[in-house]
Amino acid sequence: MAPSMKIIFGLLTFVTVGMIIGALTQVAFIRKLEDSYDTESSTFRRLSGLESNGYIQLPRGLNIWNNDKEAKILRLGYIKPEVLSWSPRITLLHNFLSMEECDFLRAIALPRLKNSTVVDNKTGKSIKSGVRTSSGMFLSNEQRKNPMVQAIEKRISVYAQVPIENGELIHVLRYQKNQFYKPHFDYFSETYNLKRGGQRIATMLMYLTDDVEGGETIFPMASSGDCSCGGKIYQGLSVKPTKGNAVLFWSMGLNGQSDPNSVHGSCEVLSGEKWSATKWMRQAVHY
Incomplete structure (x- = not known):
């Protein structure tokens, strides 16, 4: 064999061997990453109790984010989002509040409860009405400075993806036996309230008590099926009040327009007391 051919053959052999070694090294590296990921995933599942349905159910008293202050505020590992409807947009947040x-919230609201009012469509002022028979109050700006309230408001802001300053003061409500709120919209149909932060775009409705019969939150336009509402069957979708759970729903559609399908109501309470806390969020900074 000519010297030049020997050199070419040697170079080809060297390049081929190098490519094989490089490929094997890459495969070994990828497998090492996969093994590491599997080990970490297994450890995470073991610690967090990840179920087959993909939801995190932490063992009682265990939270792997215990040393993370922000994670505590956001209740990571406890809150389980569940999409109930895309039109209107409704998400049920299990375990949203401790x-x-x-x-x-119930304790600070109780001394200041007053008969609930509704917004007058002509003037924008609050008036008493037979369509709403509960009692309620707004937290004050001073109460808003409480660390627990601040944590709740930050949590609402993160899950709704709306700045804290765009939110109204938290409104706490109590529904006693036979009380209700007939189906209505949260968005405004007059201009008086639009001057103080624009339109209401979303609502976070948080349930503060258990042991209540009736009192469901009903969305008549959210489903073509039947649901229970105050002991009766209606068309739509209803959410049972469960202590700690919250419902996030949007009064505006993806087109930026008020969504008439977001009409909702509070069904009649048959027994017990239903307590809830509402946070309305606006297009702009609310003042």
Whole structure:
């Protein structure tokens, strides 16, 4: 064989061997990453109790984010989002509030409860009406400075993806036996309230008590099926009030227009007391 051919053959052999070694090294590296990922995933599932349905159910008293302050505020590992409807947009957030937060909101609201009002479509002012028979109050700006309230408001902001400053003061409500709120819209149909932060775009409705019969939140336009509402069957979708859970729904559609399908109501309470806390969020900074 000529010297030049030997050199070419040697170079080809060297390049081929190098490519094989490089490929094997890459495969080994990828497998090492996969093994590491599998180990970490297994550890995470073991610690967090990840179920086959993809939801995180932490063992009682265990939260792998216990040393993370922000994670505590956001209740990571406890809140489970469940999409109920895309039109209107409704998400049920299981375990959104702790039991202590629920009890705290009820305690600070109780001394200041007054008969609930509705917004007059002509003037924009609050008036008494037979369509709403509950009692309620707005937290004050001073109460808003409480660390527990601040944590709740930050949580609402993160899950709704709306700045805290765009939110109205939290409104706490109590529904006693036979009380209700007939189906209505949260968005405004007059201009008086639009001057203070624009249109209401979303609502976070948080339930503060259990042991209530009736009192469901009904969305008549959310489903073509039947649902229970105050002991009766209606067309639509209803959410049972469960302490700690929250419902996030949008009064505006993806087109930026008010969504008439977001009409909703509070069904009649048959027994017990239903307590809830509402956070309305606006297009702009609310003042």
